[in-house]
Amino acid sequence: VKESVYADETFSVSVNRSAYEIIATYKKEETGIDLVIRLPSCYPLRHVEVECTRSLGISEVKCRKWLLSLTSFVRNQNGAVAEAIQTWKKNFDKEFEGVEECPICYSILHTSNHGLPRLACKTCKHKFHGACLYKWFSTSNKSTCPLCQTPF
Known part of the structure; x- marks a missing residue:
């Protein structure tokens, strides 16, 4: 070598x-x-x-x-x-290749678990980190998509 x-x-x-x-x-x-x-x-x-x-x-x-x-x-x-x-x-x-950033945290890799955005909204097709969605649901007290507002 x-x-x-x-x-x-x-x-x-x-x-x-x-x-x-x-x-x-x-x-x-x-x-x-x-x-x-x-x-x-x-x-x-x-x-x-x-x-x-x-x-x-x-x-x-x-x-x-x-x-x-x-x-x-x-x-x-x-x-x-x-x-x-x-x-x-x-x-x-x-x-x-072709991985888009999570629209909640604006990052491809999650800061704590280094995961990729994998959970997709059935309506707008955007993908989110699971931890970001959990935080979004718990702080907004709604279980709707952060972008299109349809039920997740």
């Missing part, structure tokens, strides 16, 4: 040679997710360890599936770690 650093506004990759680690960070708004690939000292004779920290609005099940496919890709493709990281980044790009 070459010691280099790649970075742009949403994605960065750094290499820690002393710890045999490659850390890829995907950032969205104020938060991010780290992919840590640990290479054993006898790599490629032993398999790499892959771990994700923080959720960034992706379900744990989906994140585990991505990690499993990434691990098997590295094992079966002659240790193509760079290609595996690019695939991981493409998964995130596709996940966030």
Whole structure:
């Protein structure tokens, strides 16, 4: 593995040679997710360890599936770690592609649980964070859509 650093506004990759680690960070708004690939000292004779920290609005099940496919890709493709990281980044790009911000908090990722807006109004089709809708319903004492005012 070459010691280099790649970075742009949403994605960065750094290499820690002393710890045999490659850390890829995907950032969205104020938060991010780290992919840590640990290479054993006898790599490629032993398999790499892959771990994700923080959720960034992706379900744990989906994140585990991505990690499993990434691990098997590295094992079966002659240790193509760079290609595996690019695939991981493409998964995130596709996940966030076309996601509109929540009209209540004006954010794509919720500030506390880092979830994506998933609850849609049946009339206006806008999507909201569950926590934002709960707060809206409890403070307004109504269970209507914040935008079109139809019952939710």
